[in-house]
Amino acid sequence: MPSLIDIRRRIRSVKNTQQITKAMKMVSAAKLRRAQDRVIASRPYGALLRKVLANVAAAVATDERAGLDPLLAHRPENRILLVLITSDKGLAGAFNSNLIRAGQRFISDHPGAAISMELLGRKGRDFFRKRNVQVVGEYLGLAGRVKFDELAAIAQKSMEAYRKEEIDAVYIIYNEFKNVASQKLTVDRVLPMEMPTGTVPMDYIFEQPPAEMLSSLVPKYVEMEFYRAQLESAAAEHAARMTAMDAATSNAGEMIDKLTLYMNRVRQASITKEIIEVVSGAAAAE
Numbered sequence: 001m002p003s004l005i006d007i008r009r010r011i012r013s014v015k016n017t018q019q020i021t022k023a024m025k026m027v028s029a030a031k032l033r034r035a036q037d038r039v040i041a042s043r044p045y046g047a048l049l050r051k052v053l054a055n056v057a058a059a060v061a062t063d064e065r066a067g068l069d070p071l072l073a074h075r076p077e078n079r080i081l082l083v084l085i086t087s088d089k090g091l092a093g094a095f096n097s098n099l100i101r102a103g104q105r106f107i108s109d110h111p112g113a114a115i116s117m118e119l120l121g122r123k124g125r126d127f128f129r130k131r132n133v134q135v136v137g138e139y140l141g142l143a144g145r146v147k148f149d150e151l152a153a154i155a156q157k158s159m160e161a162y163r164k165e166e167i168d169a170v171y172i173i174y175n176e177f178k179n180v181a182s183q184k185l186t187v188d189r190v191l192p193m194e195m196p197t198g199t200v201p202m203d204y205i206f207e208q209p210p211a212e213m214l215s216s217l218v219p220k221y222v223e224m225e226f227y228r229a230q231l232e233s234a235a236a237e238h239a240a241r242m243t244a245m246d247a248a249t250s251n252a253g254e255m256i257d258k259l260t261l262y263m264n265r266v267r268q269a270s271i272t273k274e275i276i277e278v279v280s281g282a283a284a285a286e
Helices: 006-058 064-068 096-108 122-128 146-165 211-286
Strands: 079-085 114-120 134-139 171-181 184-192
Touching: 006 171, 006 211, 064 146, 079 096, 079 122, 079 146, 079 211, 096 114, 096 122, 096 171, 096 184, 096 211, 114 122, 114 146, 122 134, 134 146, 146 184, 171 211, 184 211
Parallel strands: 079 114, 079 171, 114 134
Antiparallel strands: 171 184
């Protein structure tokens, strides 16, 4: 049976841990509010960009020049670039493990393809750099300071490889932010872009040929998809960490209550034993 000193030391240790988890929860909650605002602000632009792109694509569906854009060329997916967005830090529940499993599942689902990976985040980098996977890019610290220019540069690098036919498809795996309690694991194909079929185009008056406009809109769409995925992942990470730290704080409180009850029982047993020893000694002296 542990001594009272050991139990008190353990209670003190759990209380210190509880203070840390409570502070981390508050920090994540503050960061989540800012990240959530950025995600909500970016969604209308992304949705409108996709809508305009779909309308322009529908307008040039019968134009042979539309198929000449290298970013719209469809090829057999023999060489795939997989962009995996994870976090730089842990203590976020199953946030990173779900993403890593999704990446492994994607690789196993494409056994005949040569898959190269762009790893955004330390957790994904640390995992896949030890595996037999071709890593063509590593980017750390993006979640803490999501900037469009940095994500656009990564997107341009992927588009350049696609134009040169070094890769045949680009996929992004990330956690999409839904609410504080849930995130949606998402696998999006960014390139080649799906051209809409059966869409009735808007009655636009084009100042330049629609095919040229489509060629200028597709790179903006790809850059926005990279940026939006990183924003969604950053917000989902803070939500997952806040939820995990809230659960850890509650578990620490339950453990403190159990240890306190156990300490009281041990102390009561110790007092009872001492009383018995005193009474037994007094009875033996008589």
